[in-house]
Amino acid sequence: MAADQRWRAQRRGGESLSHFVTRTIRDAIVSGQLAPGERIPQEQIGSALDVSRIPVREALRQLESEGLVRLTPNSFARVAKLDxxxxxxxxxxxxxxxxxxxxxxxxxxxxxxxxxxxxxxxxxxxxxxxxxxxxxxxxxxxxxxxxxxxxxxxxxxxxxxxxxxxxxxxxxxxxxxxxxxxxxxxxxxxxxxxxxxxxxxxxxxxxxxxxxxxxxxxxxxxxxxxxx
Structure with a gap:
């Protein structure tokens, strides 16, 4: 699947921007479109969803708390791996x-x-x-x-x-x-x-x-x- 296809999500009525971005990235991870260890393309997501970097970063922090994302200071966000x-x-x-x-x-x-x-x-x-x-x-x-x-x-x-x-x-x-x-x-x-x-x-x-x-x-x- 082409990378940009993963971010063609629709915002639901009444859904907050932060929830929308979080849901979109979560769905891509859970569905296997983003593989364990794969870098999460923050700029591409922001551009495709027409949002700034702030809601994308908020979404990644939320997904880190759920165990789906690994964030490293001064590095890229990646899909979490579990041993x-x-x-x-x-x-x-x-x-x-x-x-x-x-x-x-x-x-x-x-x-x-x-x-x-x-x-x-x-x-x-x-x-x-x-x-x-x-x-x-x-x-x-x-x-x-x-x-x-x-x-x-x-x-x-x-x-x-x-x-x-x-x-x-x-x-x-x-x-x-x-x-x-x-x-x-x-x-x-x-x-x-x-x-x-x-x-x-x-x-x-x-x-x-x-x-x-x-x-x-x-x-x-x-x-x-x-x-x-």
């Missing part, structure tokens, strides 16, 4: 926090939320040959499980997902198989059923084991054992 120890640490935190998010979310999940979860899990199964689509749908499924949870914990979980997106992409490419896809879909189905039945304890336990299984596979895969 396997850092990825493992985040996954261990996810194993504890996401079951809690599930428990807090369940009372706020409506029939509309549950229908969307059902649609997402079916879409994941239907797109098994499109790994990038599965990555996005899998992320959407997980975050949709927590739609009823308080904003603070949803934001924390979202930051964890953003920070490890490159690791998930490497993992998906390394272990892509029909068997792996079937296991993931089966786990999503069981989580969905537990949520629909209102069993937060079971849903949380299923989510924890689901995340733990991915962590263990990540640790075993040599393709992500270096920086990702």
């Amino acid at each position: 396997i120890a850092e990825v493992r640490e985040i996954y261990l935190m996810r194993e504890r926090i996401e079951p809690l998010a599930m428990e807090l979310s369940m009372p706020g999940l409506t029939e509309t939320h549950l229908r969307r979860l059902d649609d997402l899990r079916k879409d994941i199964d239907a797109n098994r040959d499109n790994s990038e689509m599965v990555l996005q749908l899998d992320r959407d499924f997980h975050l949709a499980c927590y739609e009823g949870a308080p904003t603070r914990i949803r934001r924390l979980v979202g930051d964890f997902w953003n920070a490890t997106q490159h690791a998930r992409r490497a993992y998906a490419n390394a272990v892509a198989s029909d068997d792996e896809h079937e296991v993931m879909c089966a786990e999503h189905y069981l989580i969905y059923v537990a949520l629909r039945e209102g069993n937060s304890e079971q849903a949380g336990a299923l989510m924890r084991s689901h995340i733990a299984r991915t962590r263990l596979r990540l640790e075993r895969e040599r393709s992500v054992s270096s920086e990702v």
